Amino acid sequence: MSLKGQIDTTRLPQHIAIIMDGNGRWARRQGLRRIFGHRQGVEAVHRITETCTALGIRYLTLYAFSTENWNRPKEEVDALMTLLIDTVEKETPTLMKNNVRLATIGDTDRLPSAARSKFTNCIRQTEGNTGLTLILALSYSSRWELTEAVRKAVQQGVAPEAINEEYISGLLTTASYPDPDLLIRTSGELRISNFLLWQLAYAELYFTDTLWPDFGEEDLYAALIDYQKRERRFGKTSEQLSNTSNI
Numbered sequence: 001m002s003l004k005g006q007i008d009t010t011r012l013p014q015h016i017a018i019i020m021d022g023n024g025r026w027a028r029r030q031g032l033r034r035i036f037g038h039r040q041g042v043e044a045v046h047r048i049t050e051t052c053t054a055l056g057i058r059y060l061t062l063y064a065f066s067t068e069n070w071n072r073p074k075e076e077v078d079a080l081m082t083l084l085i086d087t088v089e090k091e092t093p094t095l096m097k098n099n100v101r102l103a104t105i106g107d108t109d110r111l112p113s114a115a116r117s118k119f120t121n122c123i124r125q126t127e128g129n130t131g132l133t134l135i136l137a138l139s140y141s142s143r144w145e146l147t148e149a150v151r152k153a154v155q156q157g158v159a160p161e162a163i164n165e166e167y168i169s170g171l172l173t174t175a176s177y178p179d180p181d182l183l184i185r186t187s188g189e190l191r192i193s194n195f196l197l198w199q200l201a202y203a204e205l206y207f208t209d210t211l212w213p214d215f216g217e218e219d220l221y222a223a224l225i226d227y228q229k230r231e232r233r234f235g236k237t238s239e240q241l242s243n244t245s246n247i
Contacts, residue, residue, distance in 0.1 A: 003221035007055075011228050013181035015059035016052065017203070019195055020044070022187030022211030035079040040213035042087050046094075051217045053098050053132045059177055060134050063195050067107060067141040081112050084138075088118045092125060099131035105173035106140030135177065142197035145173055174199055182227050184220075186212045204230050
């Protein structure tokens with residue numbers, strides 16, 4: 001029996017972020033090269049995007065390529081860039097059909113021109129869609145993002161007393177989106193890996209041993225059920241939350 005029936009659809013997270021880890025290990029277990037794991041990872045992206053759309057999740061951010069990933073062997077990086085180009089072109093009609101809006105965050109100027117062009121075209125085509133917003137973190141790292149935010153603040157000549165959390169949030173690449181409510185990391189690794197460090201301040205963290213290419217609907221449902229068992233206090237006490245809910 002599917003776990004879907006155990007989910008309270010009135011208490012879904014508005015924004016889910018996922019560190020998609022384990023493509024390389026999945027490929028090695030199959031006796032294949034790493035790129036085959038990345039290709040299977042694309043299939044997982046398709047599954048989870050459609051599942052989130054069906055559930056009514058508003059935002060889904062996927063850690064697709066970090067700034068550190070540029071340090072991988074050139075052959076793998078080139079293959080990943082080709083895969084990104086092919087995937088965004090292939091999936092654009094599906095995004096339109098499912099009313100999904102595509103967005104990117106990160107230092108995308110470092111992407112090959114062909115990749116930038118494909119993403120720009122897809123973003124333009126889907127910008128009017130009103131369902132799920134699918135945010136791909138490409139050439140992204142949180143330290144890069146925070147460093148860029150500091151540079152912007154200096155360039156703007158902002159007075160120290162004018163700097164607050166709202167101001168900093170407005171300088172980030174995620175300024176247009178709410179902070180994630182739930183972070184999922186696959187493959188059993190227990191770290192955040194330089195991903196959305198500012199934005200994840202109050203997110204619930206969920207770790208699973210499942211490798212990303214094997215991550216499917218039931219795995220997502222399990223994460224959502226676990227999320228709904230937690231009490232999100234945001235620094236307050238349980239009693240304070242109870243009193244607020246009774247007002």
